[in-house]
Structure formats: C-alpha cells, structure tokens
C-alpha cells in the first residue's frame with residue numbers, strides 16, 4: 001500500500017479530527033490546513049483547525065481562514081490529530097500542553113528534519129511544499145479540488161517556493177499549479193495579496209534591518225538583525241519580517257544569509273538560507289532547530305551578541321554543512 005493510501009485508510013478509521021501545524025504559521029501551513037479541512041469535510045468527517053496563534057493579517061484573504069481556532073472547549077471530541085507542515089511535534093507551540101497527544105497522529109510534511117512522530121507519516125522532503133503533497137492526496141482520495149481549496153494550495157506553493165524561484169521547484173510543481181489555475185485561481189490577485197500589501201511599519205522595519213547588514217571578510221556570509229527596540233520604533237509586529245532574509249541572500253557571492261530576530265528578552269530567532277550546496281538544516285539542527293537544506297531556522301537562548309557568536313562559529317567549524325571543499329572557501 002502506498003503512503004497516500006495509508007493516510008486515507010487511517011482517516012477512514014475515525015470520525016472527529018483536530019488539524020494543526022507549527023507556531024508562527026505562514027502560507028504553506030495555513031493553506032495546507034485549510035485545504036485538508038476541506039478534504040476531511042468531503043470525506044464526511046468532522047474537523048477543526050487548532051493553532052497556537054492566529055494567521056498573520058496578509059493571509060486573512062484565504063477562504064475560511066476565520067475557521068482557524070486558537071482555543072477549543074475541554075469537551076471537544078477528536079479521535080485523531082493531523083499535523084501539517086510540522087517537522088517536530090513540539091513545534092505546535094502552546095497547544096502542546098492542551099491537546100491529548102496520546103490520540104492517533106497523522107503527520108504530513110516536506111521538511112527534511114521531520115521527526116516522523118506520527119502513527120502514519122507521509123513525508124516527502126523533495127516536495128516543494130506540504131500543499132504539493134496534499135494535491136496528490138486529493139487525487140488518491142478522488143476528491144475534486146474546488147476553487148476555494150485551489151486558492152489555499154496555490155498560496156501555499158507560491159510562498160514556500162519564493163514565487164517559484166527556489167530550487168525546490170520541479171516540473172511537477174508547475175503541473176500542480178497549472179491544474180490549480182484551471183480550478184479558478186487568480187494568480188495576479190494572490191501575488192498582490194501576499195507580496196504587495198506590505199504595511200508601512202514593515203517597510204520601515206526592512207529599512208532598519210538592512211542598515212544592520214554585515215558581511216564576513218570574504219563576503220560569503222551575510223547577516224542582519226532585528227531588535228525589540230527596532231520593532232517598537234517602527235511600530236512593527238513579529239512576523240512582519242518573514243521575507244527580509246531574501247535581501248542578504250540575494251547579494252552576489254553570498255553563500256549563507258542569516259537573520260537574527262530578538263523575539264523576547266534573551267530569546268533569539270535565527271533564520272538561515274543558503275545558496276549552492278550548503279546544508280543549513282545541519283547548522284540549525286545543531287541548535288535544536290531544523291527545516292530544509294536551503295532554508296532552516298532555530299531559536300537560541302541568550303543575547304543577540306551571544307546568538308551571533310554561536311551561529312557564526314558553528315558555520316565556521318561545520319564541515320558537514322560544506323561538501324566538496326566549499327567549507328574552506330566559506331571560512332569567515
């Protein structure tokens with residue numbers, strides 16, 4: 001039995017479901033959860049989406065985004081939990097303490113670092129996004145993708161591929177997208193909603209973050225930082241910096257880009273991106289994080305200066321992350 005059929009078999013065993021994803025949800029996690037909610041509904045199931053936080057304002061245009069709950073009643077019944085785009089069970093955030101994790105778990109994801117914590121695991125790290133995996137699941141389940149679901153899946157793929165620019169894009173990704181457009185997706189409208197409705201505060205924060213840009217002497221590593229103070233001065237909230245890391249990443253010759261964000265006093269979020277063959281998933285894993293080969297992240301306890309020192313030293317001494325001698329060229 002293939003992995004998709006195993007997931008459908010597990011779904012058919014139960015009636016009531018909880019759907020969840022990682023904290024600070026972005027396009028793929030929100031779009032995939034909403035698409036999965038529709039799939040379960042068509043399959044005759046009861047399902048609710050429960051997340052540790054509400055989606056960011058720019059994803060409010062997604063059909064049914066209001067159905068994402070951050071609280072449920074204690075007596076809410078669920079026989080199984082579906083995890084989408086969530087590499088580690090602990091990544092679900094605060095609801096980890098609230099939900100009954102002894103229930104059967106269905107784990108659908110494309111992160112290389114996925115811990116395979118489900119009773120059923122449908123993991124494909126070559127897929128551009130969790131949404132791309134769900135597209136195949138819809139086909140296996142013989143469920144027609146309606147326009148609303150096509151919008152959710154398309155937005156998920158658009159954001160996880162950096163508008164079809166990252167190396168995770170395959171001809172299959174484009175085939176999926178072609179079908180989604182045929183199902184009625186207005187690509188121009190979605191692009192505007194996701195990328196061209198930047199708030200003035202986020203734009204100010206970008207300017208402020210760019211002014212902190214630093215490069216290693218050989219210009220292979222570029223990093224920027226965002227402090228609590230900068231957020232306050234710009235009137236910006238956490239989450240508005242989602243795409244900022246693409247600026248240092250796009251500097252000519254840069255192999256690794258890093259964004260350090262002070263999310264709480266003594267707590268630093270680190271986003272890593274790589275060009276070429278450098279595996280930043282290995283670097284993030286060293287600090288208890290993870291993600292993909294070319295896009296990963298972790299959270300480090302300590303000051304900004306300490307986090308920077310730790311991550312930059314790890315990059316310096318991480319030969320595993322630099323195959324074929326690229327390590328020597330990348331030394332800071």
Ligand SMILES: [Mn+2]
Pocket residue numbers: 028029085110128129130160
């Ligand atoms: Mn994803």
